[in-house]
Each structure stands twice: as structure tokens, then as C-alpha cells.
Amino acid sequence: MANIAAKRIKREFKEVMKSEEVAGGAIKLELLDNSWTELQGEIAGPPDTPYEGGTFLLEIKVPETYPFNPPKIRFMTKIWHPNVSSVTGAICLDILKDQWAAALTLRTVLLSIQALLSAAEPNDPQDAVVAKQYKENPTLFALTARHWTHAYAGGPAAIRDFDAKVQRLLDMGVDEHQARVALSTYDWELERATEQLFNREE
């Protein structure tokens, strides 16, 4: 790895460790290898959002050209959010693309991703299905996001009715994650979700 990238990550790592956000448990940063190219980030779901109480892991890959090019970041923890792919965890956030600036750091980027959880941008979606639900049925969106936070990010137990519907599909032999995706996609209408799951397998 280019020297400047590794050196800068080392300096940033110290900065993050000293920051009050780490002290307050809002963000965390861990090294995954000794070459300083792969890190794991962690953000706490912001209060008063459906993500509250959840802990979300992020994969961080630092390119050789860092900080002249942005780090590559995606969610490892599955999340229901208009700007994050529910399939790959890819994030749609301008500072990770065209709006990257060399003075941004892993700390400011993690805080920006955390802010995105508080204020979604449904008009610039990464996941069209989630964005549609967010716009057309915000209450159901929030419940679904909370359900995912419970299922994947260790958030508080949420909606019994949703759990029961997932269980119904599990009893039919459907994979748990597929069941959750189908139900979330079809606004928790068990019949439509079932139809879609079983038609696809033909």
C-alpha cells in the first residue's frame, strides 16, 4: 500500500480513538489486518429512529490512493434503509462518491453515515423498493426498519405480528432472510409474499 495512505490511516486511527464519539459509544473503528487497508467500523443506531438500540457493522476498504480517493464502505449488518442496498449493503452517499474531499476522515465519514440513518434521502435511493415504501407508507417503513434492526443489529424486540408472519413462512420451509425480504417488500401481506416466494421457485 502506498505509504501516504497507510501513514494517514495510522494518524486517523489515533484521532478516532481519542474522539468523544468513541468514548460515548456512538462509533467504533477496528483494524482487520496489519497493512492498514481493511478496517471494520461500527455505528450505533441514532436515538429516535427505527435503528435505535441497534449496532451496525461496516466494511471499510482503503484504496492505495487514499486520501485522494474515498474509502470503499458498505454495511455488513443487514439494514432496511432507502439509501442502503438491502441485498449488498452498498451505500448511496455523496461524500463516498463525487463529493469526497481529502480532508474528510474515517471519523467524519462514519458520523455522516450515522446521520444518514437519521435523515434518509429517498429521492436519491440505493434501494428502490425500500425508498418506495418510505415515501408511500412511512409508518410501515419505520416498523419494517425496526423489525430488521431487531433481527440483524441486536435492537429491541419489536413487532409481534411481523415475527409471527416470518414464522409462518419458516414453517413452510422458506429461508428466514428470504422470508423477511419478501414480507418487507410486499408490505407484510403474507399472501402476496408467499405467492412471490413460491412462484419464483418454479
Added chain:
Amino acid sequence: MAGYFEEMGWRELQEGEQPNHLLHMARFLIDFGMYEDNFSGEWPRLPPPASKEAVQNLPEVTIDSESKNCPICLKSFHSGDKAKEMPCHHQFHPTCILTWLERTNSCPFCRHELPTDHEGYEAFKKEKKRAEQRKEDLDTLHNSMFS
């Protein structure tokens, strides 16, 4: 076919005639929707590098404190270090800022923009400014009529 070109006010290039670059630029701008009244366009990709001239003219300064660091590499400056200063007064190691400005034209700290050598981008910026001015004029007019 000839009828169509005539109708559009277009004609074939004559012997030795060059295509009109300004015309191409204008069509490019129209395609971007820049001449519409509600112009609110964003440049659709990373803005181009800073112009060679602007980069050459960045003043070099001598650091006189130990408390600042270069926002690009995050290394601390030492008293007596040479640095390049942007018009927004942010200071960087020369190699750090020159590498960045070869990629895009703005201050990596506050996004203050330097001019570029890219005609399309410069035209875009002008039109954006004009659109903002138009909006301001309309607001002033509106306020003067209804207050």
C-alpha cells in the same frame, strides 16, 4: 432529409469549414437543461482539475506555528515548513495539495473552488450563477410588489 436540416437551421459544413464549437457547447448546455427557468442543475460528476494557471499562482508561505497540521496527510507542520495557501487561506504541503488539485478544483477542507481549464464546466458555473441571480431578482421584484 435536406428539408429537415433546413427546418432546424442546420446546414452541411462547406469545404475547409470547421464545426462551430460554441454551437456544440450551446447544444450541450441545452441538453443539460441549463436554459430552463427552473435551472437547479448539479454538475453530474466530479468537477474537473484546477487550471494550470491557478495552481501555478498559489502563493507559497512559511509556517510559523507548531499547532497546525496539513488537512490532507494530517502530519503536523513545523515552524519553517513551506506550504501552499489556497485563496480561502487553508494551507497544505505543496505535494499534497497539488496532487488533489490534479483531481478536482476545490479546497479539500472547505470546497472553495479554483478556476478550471474545462470550458463546459466554466459555462455551467456561469449559468448557475446567472440562475441564482435571476431568482434573487424575481424575489426582490416579488417582495417590492407585495410588501
